[in-house]
Amino acid sequence: MPVSITTTVTSVKAQQVLPAASLARLQMLEERIAYRYSQDRIDQGLDEHGNEIEVQSGSDSDDNDDDMLSSAAARRMDKAEDPIQFQWLLRTLAKLEECAPPEEEEEDEEEEEEKDNGTKEAHTLKKPTLVMTKEEEEYRSAHERLVNRVSAAMAHLCGRAASGAVTRTWTFKTHPFPKEIQIHDPSFIGGDVGFKTFGSAYLLSKHIAHGHLPQLEPWVADNSTTTVTSNKHDYPRILEIGSGTGLTGFTASMYTPPWAPKVVLSDYHPNVLSTLHENCRRNKLEHRVDIQALDWRHVLNAVEQEQQQQQQQQGENDSNSNSNNNNSDTNNSNGSTTNQQPESESMDIILGAEVVYDHGHAKLVAHVVDRFLKRERRSTHPSDRPAFHLMFPIRPTHTDVIAELDHWMDKLGFVDVREHKEYGREDGETVFLYHWREYVRREHL
Structure with missing residues (x-):
């Protein structure tokens, strides 16, 4: 008989896996991380001393408004905040683990051996199939997406090598x-x-x-x-x-x-x-x-080998042979390498x-x-x-x-x-x- 997954959180809508305040903070953090790696941030003006140029306020231009927002976001992206944000993400991940839906069990078959009058009789026992309601599927999907988002944000805060x-x-x-x-x-x-x-x-x-x-x-x-x-x-x-x-x-x-x-x-x-x-x-x-x-090592090896050949050729006693070999080496130095x-x-x-x-x-x-x-x-x-x-x-x-x-x-x-x-x-x-x-x-x- 089909068995339905029953948990204490199945009645909660997918959007409520985390509180609204936590979702808003996660989204804001993601936007900051995206801006940190963006070309706009890389192009943010620097003066002759390497200090960030502040955007002047008081303009009605939408473009200037966007620049001011970007500049403000850049100031908030002080790397000194990263440990604080990382600890919050770690706690959020722990909360997601607490409210995780049951793991899906794959269908499996196992054999049970019984002896009857000296003979073996194999019986196949089949586990009941898990059936999820639409609400449960939405919750599982939303939970998985949030775990991935939080994990990705943590990786980015660990630096480019981990991102x-x-x-x-x-x-x-x-x-x-x-x-x-x-x-x-x-x-x-x-x-x-x-x-x-x-x-x-x-x-x-x-x-x-x-x-x-x-x-x-x-x-x-x-x-x-x-x-x-x-x-x-x-x-x-x-x-x-x-x-x-x-x-x-x-x-x-x-x-x-x-x-x-x-x-x-x-x-x-x-x-x-x-x-x-x-x-x-x-x-x-x-x-x-x-x-x-x-x-590059092959190039250097080729150069050093040519230099050794030149030294050997210069040490030969036969001046004619020496001259011919030097000409040959000069042509080789202008040819293609390995x-x-x-x-x-x-x-x-x-x-x-x-x-x-x-x-x-x-x-x-x-x-x-x-x-x-x-x-x-x-x-x-x-x-x-x-x-x-x-x-x-x-x-x-x-x-x-x-x-x-x-x-x-x-x-x-x-x-x-x-x-x-x-x-x-x-x-x-x-x-x-x-x-x-x-x-x-x-x-x-």
């Missing part, structure tokens, strides 16, 4: 063609940084979109899809290293004409490469970008957003740039000067890593010609002073 996957639409208000790009940040896997869109990527993307890179300025300024260039090779070839979720590289592909060379996005981790392909499909950029696996990497010394622009964040990265990045950035230039104009554009935050714990980068870039003959600094936010939370560097070869000055 799970997030998909955001980034908008560039460029004139006359504003553009949007949708980027999916998957859940962190083993803490790998390639699964997060860093503040450096967004800042560098904004500069690309607004034509602040001299190598891209002529093309971004006239980004018409109806004007056909007479020479496709006039457009710069672009490589992004350590692409991660791909915001910077995809933005570059959107602000270069469709007939320009494909923008190459690169990373080494298979899961990161999968994310790049997913974001590429989301934005329908398959014909504008080329996604490649690029392991794992189908981009052609050596073929890129006009190399992009890097927060790619130097650990010891050892500085040497690797410097050699990757030296390997793939063009050595020749077409004219003395800055737009024809091959460059490596690097954006990174000033972190007190990483000053030695940046000093190591300066050492290797100088040793390989690169000079920073920009030295630009600006304040920005990391996921709408921590404010950093970001450095934008434009490295060019010393002989191009």
